[in-house]
Amino acid sequence: MSGPLEFYGAQTDVRLVHVFAKGRKSRRIANDPGRTPRENASWLASDALELKLGHTAVRSFHSVALISPRMVFWHHCRGRPALRILGRQSVTIPVIPTMSKTLSLAHLSIEPGQRTRGLVPVEVKGQTVQLPVFLINGIRPGPRLVVTAGIHGAEYPCVEAAIRLGRSIDPEALSGQLIIVPSANPVAFRARSIYVTPPDGLNLNRQFPGDPEGSFTQVWADWLFRNVITVGDMYIDMHGGDMIEALIPFVAITLTGNPAVNETAERMARAYGIRAFLAKEGVGPIGGTTTGSAAVSNVPALLTEAGGQGVWHESEVDILQDGVRRVMTEFDMYAGIDDPGEEAERLGGWDWLRADVDGLFYPSVAIGDEVERGQRVGEIKDIFGETLRTYDAPVGGEVLFLVTSLAMNAGDPLMSIAWK
Numbered sequence: 001m002s003g004p005l006e007f008y009g010a011q012t013d014v015r016l017v018h019v020f021a022k023g024r025k026s027r028r029i030a031n032d033p034g035r036t037p038r039e040n041a042s043w044l045a046s047d048a049l050e051l052k053l054g055h056t057a058v059r060s061f062h063s064v065a066l067i068s069p070r071m072v073f074w075h076h077c078r079g080r081p082a083l084r085i086l087g088r089q090s091v092t093i094p095v096i097p098t099m100s101k102t103l104s105l106a107h108l109s110i111e112p113g114q115r116t117r118g119l120v121p122v123e124v125k126g127q128t129v130q131l132p133v134f135l136i137n138g139i140r141p142g143p144r145l146v147v148t149a150g151i152h153g154a155e156y157p158c159v160e161a162a163i164r165l166g167r168s169i170d171p172e173a174l175s176g177q178l179i180i181v182p183s184a185n186p187v188a189f190r191a192r193s194i195y196v197t198p199p200d201g202l203n204l205n206r207q208f209p210g211d212p213e214g215s216f217t218q219v220w221a222d223w224l225f226r227n228v229i230t231v232g233d234m235y236i237d238m239h240g241g242d243m244i245e246a247l248i249p250f251v252a253i254t255l256t257g258n259p260a261v262n263e264t265a266e267r268m269a270r271a272y273g274i275r276a277f278l279a280k281e282g283v284g285p286i287g288g289t290t291t292g293s294a295a296v297s298n299v300p301a302l303l304t305e306a307g308g309q310g311v312w313h314e315s316e317v318d319i320l321q322d323g324v325r326r327v328m329t330e331f332d333m334y335a336g337i338d339d340p341g342e343e344a345e346r347l348g349g350w351d352w353l354r355a356d357v358d359g360l361f362y363p364s365v366a367i368g369d370e371v372e373r374g375q376r377v378g379e380i381k382d383i384f385g386e387t388l389r390t391y392d393a394p395v396g397g398e399v400l401f402l403v404t405s406l407a408m409n410a411g412d413p414l415m416s417i418a419w420k
């Protein structure tokens with residue numbers, strides 16, 4: 001590799017791509033100010049990369065300078081920094097970063113080597129939501145990772161894990177940038193609300209990418225999606241069982257039609273250090289989630305879950321924050337931690353059982369239990385103790401999460417069973 005290398009480290013904009021082909025003059029293939037960054041990104045992914053950077057052609061290029069939030073990853077290629085270009089043709093090309101960038105979110109803005117934190121006020125339907133944000137701008141260039149917690153207001157270990165990450169990651173030791181939101185649904189957090197967000201009673205994690213003209217939760221989802229969730233190269237959304245749920249720790253990704261995004265998401269999942277790993281084909285029946293919607297927008301995204309039942313324990317906080325550190329290590333952003341955690345085991349899929357009647361729920365299994373297809377897993381009784389419904393396992397597998405409240409409402413989840 002020789003000659004000038006230009007890195008327009010514009011992790012927020014698509015600006016310019018120079019391709020330095022061997023034996024040829026450098027060639028500018030994309031710099032259309034008439035396009036939005038998103039349009040430029042999809043144009044590059046679909047046409048330019050196919051035509052100009054297809055496998056054959058790419059071998060004759062010796063460097064590329066670049067690019068966009070969703071197309072580039074720092075990587076090491078035979079020990080050297082490299083760019084990974086995400087498109088239908090996914091290739092890795094050695095390149096040397098030459099500049100880092102300011103990291104900004106709303107009024108917060110820092111230079112490489114700095115950190116800051118603050119509340120970002122956002123007007124939503126006449127209310128001011130104060131969003132807590134940590135920004136950490138690495139001294140060296142690298143990917144931008146976005147981490148959120150508390151999308152559901154009563155899931156606590158993830159919130160504590162995010163606070164600790166925000167306070168402890170050292171910008172002097174970081175390659176890349178980190179945006180951490182420890183409470184992404186502050187209204188629901190204050191209300192200690194289960195599943196839903198006051199004032200409209202919607203589940204925030206079914207509303208993405210949101211609707212700027214919709215109700216409170218939909219407007220909030222739209223703001224978060226545009227200003228936080230999709231502004232990085234990778235996204236991790238930390239959850240846990242809600243106040244009425246127990247679960248065994250698991251990680252999950254949504255597979256889309258973009259193999260490069262799928263591949264990065266799977267690397268994130270396998271690096272995290274949690275055994276139970278679900279890879280969902282497409283968004284499926286549970287739509288509108290943070291990570292599913294991010295994946296559809298070509299942001300590699302990982303859902304992680306630990307803890308529940310309205311409490312938080314050090315062990316669960318550690319599972320979640322260690323996982324984020326392991327992902328940063330996997331992508332050469334931060335020094336590793338000694339313990340690699342559990343080895344990921346990809347599960348075949350999961351089924352959710354739901355209540356079809358109001359009443360009192362009596363599960364006959366516990367989280368982590370292996371059940372056989374047809375096995376009785378619980379029943380719902382009325383307030384006089386008469387059985388209204390019984391529930392049998394629709395598949396054999398492992399009980400991943402379980403609702404633990406006695407009170408049960410028709411339509412609510414009862415448990416999920418994951419099969420191998």
Ligand SMILES: [Zn+2]
Nearest residue numbers: 152155239240
């Ligand atoms: Zn959740």
